[in-house]
Amino acid sequence: MSQWTDTIRQISGVDPRKCMKCGKCTATCPAYDHMEYHPHQFVDMVTTGRVEELMASKGIYTCLTCFACVERCPRSVEPAAIIEAVRLAVIRQQGGNHMTPDQIPGLLDEELPQQAITSALRKYSKGG
Amino acid sequence: MQRIGVFVCWCGSNIAATVDVVQVAQALAKEPGVVFATDYQYMCSQAGQDLIGAAIKEHGLTGVVICSCSPRMHETTFRKTCQKAGLNPYMVEIANIREHCSWIHKDKPTATEKAVILGRAAIAKVHLNAPLTAGTSPVTKRALVIGGGIAGIQTALDIADAGFPVDIVEKKPTIGGKMTQIDKTFPTLDCAACILTPKMVDVSQNEKIDIISYAQVEKVQGFVGNFSVTIRKKARYVDESKCTGCGLCTEKCPQKKVPNEFNLGLDTRRAIYIPFAQAVPKVATIDPDYCSMLKSGKCGVCAKVCAAGAIDYKQQDELITREYGAIVVATGFEPIGMDKFDEFAYAQSPDVVTSLELERLMNAAGPTGGTLLRPSDGTHPHTLVFVQCVGSRCDGGEKGKPYCSKICCMYTAKHAMLIRDKYPDTEVYVFYIDVRTPGKNFDEFYRRAVEEYGVHYIKGMVGKVTPQDGKLKVQASDLLGGRQLHIDADMVVLAAAIEPDKSARPLATMLTASMDTNDFFTEAHPKLRPVESPTAGIFLSGACQGPKDIPETVAQAGAAASKVIGLLSKDALTCNPCTAQPDELKCNGCSSCENVCPYGAISYIDKPFRGPNRTTLIRRVAQVNPAVCQGCGACTVACPSGAMDLQGFSNKQIMAEVDAICR
Amino acid sequence: MQERVIEKAAQLLESGACARVLGWKTGEFFYDVTPAVFTSAQQVRQEMVFSPFCGANLSKYLIAESRKEGKVGVFLKPCDSFSFVQLQKEHRILRENVYAVGVQCQGMSDIEALKALGLRGITAVQAEEDRLTVSTLYGEKTVALEEALSLRCRSCKSRALHDCDELIGDQGRDLDTDRFGEVARLEAMSPEERFAFWRSQLSKCIRCNACRNVCPACSCEKCVFDDPNSGVQNKAAADPFEEDLFHIIRAFHVAGRCTDCGECTRVCPQHIPLHLLNRKLIKDMNALYGPYQAGSDFDSKPPMLTFTQEDPEASIITEGRGIQ
């Protein structure tokens, strides 16, 4: 079992073991064709402890977080929440701060709302 | 002082693994009044019971405490054991050291300490137990079956066969239930009507059976062996005794636009109608919601055409009160509503149907005369998609039912097979999560659908159905194939979960029969007493207790009937001796107890008492009918003087338990 | 009023309409009136009084008196008539053996109220119109009737006679006085303060049973506290717990049956405000289950002997805030 399994459960707040493997998430997913792993596979991989594999995949970023799977899942497993947790796990794995306050001035630009950068800092820094 | 024996059960390792049973027996041996204490591996086994019996005789025990599993499990067993050994069965108390101790605690010293305290409480109670003798009450030898589906029909027939009169109360105008709407039955594919309608006729012709159709139970009073039930027979505006069922009225009625519930609204009927040709009783019924005569006093066509003069627009609801010894609940099921499942476009497209609607579309007596046609345009469908588990096996709450509806896998296989058989040019896809086929010849049946009839079984689920250009765009997953499927279907069939009939909940309240959170009736014991409700005299038949297919329903119906026959064949019943008992010397006659008694078990008499100095005082005092009292104890608390006490759970006994626990 | 009451009593006995009449009897000092059973008109004319000190509620005596031979006459003030109805509702009084004469009342005086004014050594009281002339060992003083009013009469709930065969004076109406102000004041305290309040009050209790024995609702054939088989029998509070126990159980046993006649507080030798326990329950029942007045009618069901499916859960009671 991966060291990450519990982290994913903790972050997502869902229990992947509730999944009954019906595949309705995958059936409902609009981004299916662009994915390396599909919603039911996210769930299965977390359940079976193949989290590192999932974390290594660029596929996790193709989820649009449209929540169709969350809406339709008969068991309240919420694959979208799980994949978001995996993404956060990736950030944590990178260790240290992915972004530091001194980088902010360089990132500021006229078009981008300042708020977005502050949010990014919160999300991508460990201390936050 | 009682002479108490304590028997500590290991329950194999169930208790012994977390409770030091030897230490418990030793600790309890020191309690005042305990003259014998021992432990044994399985107290409920024959050897264990023999051990108890021998100890009663050898040590002259007057009370027995058994530290074991829940009293709900084996209280009766141990009472019988003691009775055999010559001890009054009510001198037994159980300390529940399994469910309430060993199974919920991990730390052995903690669990052992608690087991000792629970044992002590039981000992304290036994000290105050008094031998109780059960009284008897007579049995009314007539049964009531609520629900006239296949479950109710089978139960009624079996009870009537044994010679006891039975009434069937059916809320619809005809008996027959859901089975009348089914086309063929799995796994034999014989026609449902062909096997059901003869039974319906049997019922109607059986002298012992009285069908009270178009009626509902309104009030239930009394107790096992002595129920008094009030039934509201709704006005059908047709005199049942005169109507010949010729059907002329149903042809002449000008109101043609009434949705036909028998065909699930897929076609229409008249305001006066006979649900279907084989209806029992075959009597017309006027639907007051649509009849212009009843609504506005204009029309009267049916009365004019009825040669028998059976039409009676002035008919009123009739209240029938009858006495019964036993009541069988056979209220059955209904498919859940599909309004929560937008993704399947049930509301948007008439071509998305439930399986029961498909039954009607394939039935020769159905709206299409048995030819499978799309409801939207009446064309022949070429691609059909079946979706399993719609609303079943969900997380509960808003999503749907948490349980498996049990029958869908098999009827879907049946539908797929029948369609492929009759229309070989169709493609049939079945999306499943699991295919569950535990039953005789069930898996073989499913395999035939796949292997012989070429039904496409796909492990996966339909995520979305979109009506587009006369087609239904089905987006689904194929988990084993690792792909997302897009199918252009002509029809989509939803295997809707089934739930108990809506009338079950209020009925359960009237019957004081318990229900689970899904509104299925609870059985007295899930394994050992599956057709009895925990409320004595109430029996369960069919899907009201849980999802069942026809053979299971019939089997359970027969089992319920045999239980009823067993009850009705007795002339008298032994009453629960744990009833309320007033102490007349303390009774104020204030009627507080009478006010709270749910059974009307309390009455008052004026009774002479010896007063001070050789005087006689007439006082109003309470009397409890032990046959009617069920022993709830409401009166004991309502009584301000404490004159009312409950045998077996007396104030002193409960306080002794409290003392033992808190000390 | 006194003359009419005495005349009525004498007439009931003289005419043979009643074999006995329950009324009030004069004492040593005018204020120490004793309930009494009169059997002759002569005795009535000599000893009977109806003064501002006739607070005692006679209805409880009817439990025994109505079971004796012959009809018993009784004088009932409006508040007493609630107890009279309630006891009939509980089948304790045989109504057919009672001739009830209602007496209108403008509030009763209480010797304790006079003492609270600092008067000591009260040897006699003269009542005129709206004032009392109090003679004491240490001089004379005139007191307005209102100042001498007994505690319960200050929050009189009704001047209406709820059941009587005949009425002396005019029929009155239910009054809208604030009976629950003191309860609300206690409710507003912190739990610690309430605990301290009740401890200090109940620790005075000497378990004389005066509250219980005077209470028309506490008319059990055998009280649980006297019953060796009840498991709670006790004669004295051997521990502070037992001081609480007696009063909690008593309040609970009379819940929904207590007519708020106030006799318990009136008779308590230790001046424990026992009515505040009963009123709390009355206030709660009114708030939770709808207005109910025990003894106001013959048909309504007492709140503790009925229910609705919509009753609030016990969790509605929140700490220190009462019903939320």
Added chain:
Amino acid sequence: MKKWELSRLQELFEAIAAQEPLYIPTDVSGQPTFALWQPGMALTRELNTVRSAKDLFFPQVEELVKFKVEGKKIQVLDPQVQIRDQVVFGVRACDARSFDILDSVFLAEPADTYYRDRRAHTTVMTLACTHPEESCFCTSLGIDPQAPGGDVSCWIEGEALYLNANTPKGQALLSRLPLDEGEKPEADRSVFDRLPLKDLDLTRFGEKKLLDWFHSPKWGELSQSCLGCGTCTFVCPTCQCYDIRDFDTGHGVQRFRCWDSCMYSDFTMMAHGTNRPTQLERFRQRFMHKLVYYPADHGGQVGCVGCGRCLRKCPISMNIVKVARALGEEEV
């Protein structure tokens, strides 16, 4: 005679309490009662306490013996604590006289050791009455409220407290206190002559006519409205009946005695029932005891001290005075 400035009364209490526990009549939750003196605790302004001073020697509840139960073993424990010397101040003449009556019961052989110990270890400081209540009738029983007795008699006159020791125990106490010498001025006794009940005669219910009193038809009338509560008994300084009861503590039994009342229906309940089945018999018992039986056994001494508590506290204002008067009406 000793003297102490009234304004420094607290200092006197302090000086006594420094040596022995001191009890004084004070207001607790608004009601006068004897309580252990603590700094700042003032004397009640009421004439007398609700419960009488007998509570100090014969408390309402008193533990007698304890049984410790462990499994099937029972151990008997004697909980009788060593009584320490104590002082009670402010006992009125009536209550002081009641001690004589209680003594004649509790100290008669076999002596009640619990009572005896408390009596022996208590120094009683009485307090003369100057402002009686209308319900007082001690004078009619030969008690001088201005000569209250006890171990030390005290008077409050003007701005001073005067103290006089009557017994060696009293002398010992006074000698330990830094008191001044002083002579008490003559008090105004006129109020005692105005007492409405001063002429009450309770001494004429002698033994000779015991049965006549017993069978008097008045009892029925008098007891008719009695509620059967124990108020009169529990406020009475001379009532001395008690019940012995067991309390199961869960690990043993605590045997205690508590005041009982002959007005209660279960008083002296026996296996066959009660020998006083109605309130008439119970009511009669209480007053016969005070007025007839007790004097018969104690040389004419009436079992009442005229404190008037029952007159003030009876819920229905029935009391010994009304009884005596009613019985007197038909006297020969």
Added chain:
Amino acid sequence: MQMNQEFKPTIVAFCCNWCSYAGADLSGTNRLQYPANVKIIRIPCSCRLNPMFILRAFQRGADGVILCGCHPGDCHYTTGNYYARRRMTLLFSLLDYMGIERQRTRVEWVSAAEGAKFAATMNDFVDTITKLGPNRRLEDLRCKSE
């Protein structure tokens, strides 16, 4: 604080035979843990619970008392729990009025199917009482073990 951590409250749970006792059985069957401080007394129906029993428990050393019965409407005896509800509501209010800690008493409806709810309720109640500390306001000192 340290005292509190060692404090093991005594909890008496009155359970109706038909729903809550069965619910407690179910939580046992499902091995759902709750502290051993909880001792269950079986009564036929929640309406059997006399307020006297609750006071008795406090007298004898209980720190918390909970009544569990069928959900309103589900009473095996049809109406018992409705009476119990009124009685307990008033009793709790009276106790609160007298300054007794409100959290020491509770009513919870637990069906025979709610083993998990039973265990969760008991865990929560024990937790509440542990935080609240020992019952001091309704104790009888004579019943304290030496």
